[in-house]
Amino acid sequence: ARFMRQDFFEYTPQFKPVIVGNHKPAIRNIDEAMKRRMHLIPFTVTIPPDRRDARLTEKLLAERDGILAWAVSGCLAWQREGLKPPASVVSATEEYFEAEDALGRWLDERCVRTANAKSLTAELFTDWKQWAEASGEFIGSQRRFSDLLITRGVEKWRNSVGVRGFQGVGLKHPPTPAYTPYADN
Incomplete structure (x- = not known):
């Protein structure tokens, strides 16, 4: 990496940004670096208002220890094996890049x-x-x-x-x- 008009330096990323929105970002330059860095996660299900669980927050809080254990286990697996995006993510990402190119x-x-x-x-x-x-x-x-x-x-x-x-x-x-x-x- 480098700051504007300064020398290059190496750093260890501290986080992975996630962008959530109703519209996909417009990309002008589709290159290998962008394809390597960006994954589109399709959210294809909308729960109708009459089927939404009003007590969901309460239920999730009751299960928080199990949810945390599941998240930590997933993080350890990711550190061991790396990120392997599912076919739905790979397909959605390819379609997105084709549309933007x-x-x-x-x-x-x-x-x-x-x-x-x-x-x-x-x-x-x-x-x-x-x-x-x-x-x-x-x-x-x-x-x-x-x-x-x-x-x-x-x-x-x-x-x-x-x-x-x-x-x-x-x-x-x-x-x-x-x-x-x-x-x-």
Whole structure:
């Protein structure tokens, strides 16, 4: 870790934050670090008001010693074996990241990924910008866009006159050139 504009240092985490809310947080950058750190726990059951136990707090307090023993036992197992999320958590987390991955959706919908594909950065960014605006997604800067493409395994490339682009990705429907040279038939 490091503080803003300071040297790196090592630390031992003291807690694991839990966010509880009605809406899932919006994530702009889906990368391996985020996928490693975040788990979505789906709460799929709502107890109707007529079936809620008005004495639940009282019942839980009566069982507090057993509940504490169960929690300590679970903590010890977690320390020994690590966290193994259940299939429902893994599935919900994968679905969430797919829904939040705007760049991934754009790549799937608008691009081809082949080793010999080449595109200029400006062409890709223009198409991304149009798609993102129409989809209500965050556009960001061309530099951020380029950095995110690199994290997806796309390589930087320059054409013969030094204009920047990417190799390994191309648009499914390439843009029409701004001008077409005159040609006699």
